Amino acid sequence: MMNRWPVVKRLLPLLAGMALLLSACGREDLSALNPQGPVAQEQLGIMKLSITIMVLVVVVVFAIAIYVLFRFRRKPGDQTIPKQVEGNHKLEIIWTVIPLILLVILGVPTIQSVFGLAQDYSKDENAIQIKVTAHQYWWEFEYPDHGITTAQEMIIPTNAVISIEAQSADVIHSFWIPSLAGKIDTNPGGNVNNMYFEATKPGVYLGKCAELCGPSHAYMDFKVKAVDDASFERWVTAMKEPATLPEDAAIAETFTSQCLTCHAIGDKGLQGLYPNLTGMGSREAVAGFLLNTDDPKYKNEGSVYDNLVRWIKDPEAVKPGNQMPKVDLSDEEIEAIAKYLSEQKLDY
Numbered sequence: 001m002m003n004r005w006p007v008v009k010r011l012l013p014l015l016a017g018m019a020l021l022l023s024a025c026g027r028e029d030l031s032a033l034n035p036q037g038p039v040a041q042e043q044l045g046i047m048k049l050s051i052t053i054m055v056l057v058v059v060v061v062f063a064i065a066i067y068v069l070f071r072f073r074r075k076p077g078d079q080t081i082p083k084q085v086e087g088n089h090k091l092e093i094i095w096t097v098i099p100l101i102l103l104v105i106l107g108v109p110t111i112q113s114v115f116g117l118a119q120d121y122s123k124d125e126n127a128i129q130i131k132v133t134a135h136q137y138w139w140e141f142e143y144p145d146h147g148i149t150t151a152q153e154m155i156i157p158t159n160a161v162i163s164i165e166a167q168s169a170d171v172i173h174s175f176w177i178p179s180l181a182g183k184i185d186t187n188p189g190g191n192v193n194n195m196y197f198e199a200t201k202p203g204v205y206l207g208k209c210a211e212l213c214g215p216s217h218a219y220m221d222f223k224v225k226a227v228d229d230a231s232f233e234r235w236v237t238a239m240k241e242p243a244t245l246p247e248d249a250a251i252a253e254t255f256t257s258q259c260l261t262c263h264a265i266g267d268k269g270l271q272g273l274y275p276n277l278t279g280m281g282s283r284e285a286v287a288g289f290l291l292n293t294d295d296p297k298y299k300n301e302g303s304v305y306d307n308l309v310r311w312i313k314d315p316e317a318v319k320p321g322n323q324m325p326k327v328d329l330s331d332e333e334i335e336a337i338a339k340y341l342s343e344q345k346l347d348y
């Protein structure tokens with residue numbers, strides 16, 4: 001027989017490397033394997049339970065199969081036909097009952113969690129109500145109890161139940177914040193889906209669209225920013241403050257006629273149809289995914305100003321298939337508008 005040890009020996013470093021690589025998975029801001037709130041924690045618990053049961057079954061079945069292969073193989077010189085056994089009641093009962101027990105162990109907590117996590121907080125006065133509307137390719141977040149609508153960045157208080165009513169303005173998308181909760185489809189036609197989640201500590205958690213929805217599906221990111229209660233209240237107040245237009249009268253006029261016919265900023269512009277621009281300067285990203293950072297570990301890095309210029313100059317090149325038109329403005333005008341927007345910071 002061929003000696004397989006050298007092959008195994010060569011694979012060992014690879015396996016060890018993979019184990020190391022996988023153990024580094026689980027980014028705090030983006031991984032279901034590194035939960036940051038009770039909902040994600042419970043979902044990870046179910047994953048661990050089911051994987052443990054599966055691994056147990058695989059190990060036991062393989063161990064028995066390998067044992068039988070070696071123990072009962074035909075030996076050299078042995079010509080006798082072994083005793084032919086057809087059926088064994090005791091064994092059959094054992095291998096029927098064991099899977100039944102395993103299914104009960106898996107089923108009871110799974111069903112408990114499924115119904116527990118489906119709890120509806122939409123009438124709960126202590127929960128923060130947020131209406132999520134997905135659009136090709138951006139996210140609208142409306143806080144009906146606070147009279148606020150924003151885009152791309154959901155600000156939430158920590159340790160509060162966030163009750164989500166999710167739907168879509170066009171095609172089916174899926175709302176997913178891996179480190180906070182499992183995903184939920186957003187459907188068109190007034191078909192609303194509910195979910196809830198909670199973040200236990202302040203931080204920025206990345207959200208994704210998890211349903212193929214068109215050419216820019218992969219860029220349909222959003223952020224959930226969890227802050228303490230006082231910051232959340234300050235944010236709510238700051239969002240409601242009246243907007244100041246650019247100081248330069250000509251730029252103010254251009255901004256009003258070119259941008260505010262679709263967008264809103266503070267109390268000005270067209271409300272509720274396209275992404276709200278209030279507090280653009282304090283956002284984590286432009287267009288949902290051009291990160292406002294100088295950290296070279298992220299591609300697309302740049303300041304909020306750089307990203308705004310890039311985005312306004314050619315939206316189609318940045319995010320194919322989106323509805324933002326290329327505006328007929330000079331570079332100077334675009335830069336002035338980007339500068340103004342990048343200075344619109346919310347103090348919270």
Ligand code: CUA
Pocket residue numbers: 134135136137172173174209210211212213214216217218220
């Ligand atoms: Cu929206 Cu994918």
